[in-house]
Amino acid sequence: MRTIKLNAIDSTNSFLRQLSAEETVEDFTVVTAEHQTGGRGQMGTKWESQSAKNLMFSVFKDTRVLDVECHFYLSMAVSLAVFEALKSFQITSLKIKWPNDILSDQQKVCGILIENVIKQNQLQSSIIGIGINVNQTIFNDLPNATSMQLISGTHFNRDQVLQEVLNQLKHYISFLDSKSYDLLKQAYENNLFRKDKPSTFKDKQGNLFSGYIKGVSNSGHLKVLIEDGIVKLYELKEVQLLF
Numbered sequence: 506m507r508t509i510k511l512n513a514i515d516s517t518n519s520f521l522r523q524l525s526a527e528e529t530v531e532d533f534t535v536v537t538a539e540h541q542t543g544g545r546g547q548m549g550t551k552w553e554s555q556s557a558k559n560l561m562f563s564v565f566k567d568t569r570v571l572d573v574e575c576h577f578y579l580s581m582a583v584s585l586a587v588f589e590a591l592k593s594f595q596i597t598s599l600k601i602k603w604p605n606d607i608l609s610d611q612q613k614v615c616g617i618l619i620e621n622v623i624k625q626n627q628l629q630s631s632i633i634g635i636g637i638n639v640n641q642t643i644f645n646d647l648p649n650a651t652s653m654q655l656i657s658g659t660h661f662n663r664d665q666v667l668q669e670v671l672n673q674l675k676h677y678i679s680f681l682d683s684k685s686y687d688l689l690k691q692a693y694e695n696n697l698f699r700k701d702k703p704s705t706f707k708d709k710q711g712n713l714f715s716g717y718i719k720g721v722s723n724s725g726h727l728k729v730l731i732e733d734g735i736v737k738l739y740e741l742k743e744v745q746l747l748f
């Protein structure tokens with residue numbers, strides 16, 4: 506397995522995407538960076554992370570095995586891999602917040618950005634970007650962020666955390682090759698934040714509504730039971746889970 510260790514880069518996702526456009530990249534090639542000048546998050550947000558304290562990395566995966574409408578199974582596999590890796594370091598009260606934030610006690614410890622390369626409606630490859638707050642202890646402008654160190658009171662070796670996440674990624678991504686989709690979905694939904702709990706959402710017009718999270722569809726829509734037994738499907742752009 507090839508690992509490319511960078512000191513500074515705009516974004517490990519952008520770097521790996523560019524590299525895979527220029528040359529053949531082996532599955533599970535990893536790019537890590539100590540510092541990102543333009544780290545990217547979901548929905549066009551920025552990902553800011555303290556250098557030398559946290560983990561920022563991207564992994565290349567050939568995803569031709571996945572039908573394009575089933576692309577969210579990769580997201581489930583990646584969320585579960587990080588979830589299990591953190592659990593193995595005794596990080597407690599973990600949940601997966603749809604689509605793929607990893608929370609501990611309702612605070613975000615890891616963010617995931619998966620970028621798919623699709624050609625002629627067929628998935629080709631995916632760049633799996635992962636940012637884990639490992640040893641950072643001060644989050645000035647981010648009241649909902651936490652780190653492995655804050656949760657456990659322990660300083661972690663980042664290489665060990667990275668290795669464990671990669672091991673778990675290989676394990677969970679193998680479920681895609683064997684098409685064990687139901688297993689992935691069950692495990693993902695079992696650990697979903699606010700599943701079956703009364704929750705409040707904001708739609709894209711800014712209106713609040715309440716409902717119960719029932720699960721996800723194959724393509725990653727959130728299933729919300731709103732009223733009188735009506736279950737609606739929402740895309741990430743359409744809805745924000747508030748509490």
Ligand code: BTN
Pocket residue numbers: 515516517518519541543544545546547548550552560561562563606615616617618634635636
């Ligand atoms: C999110 O929670 O919005 C997703 C954050 C993903 C951040 C990681 S850090 C490594 C990789 N490179 C990026 O530019 N983003 C991802």
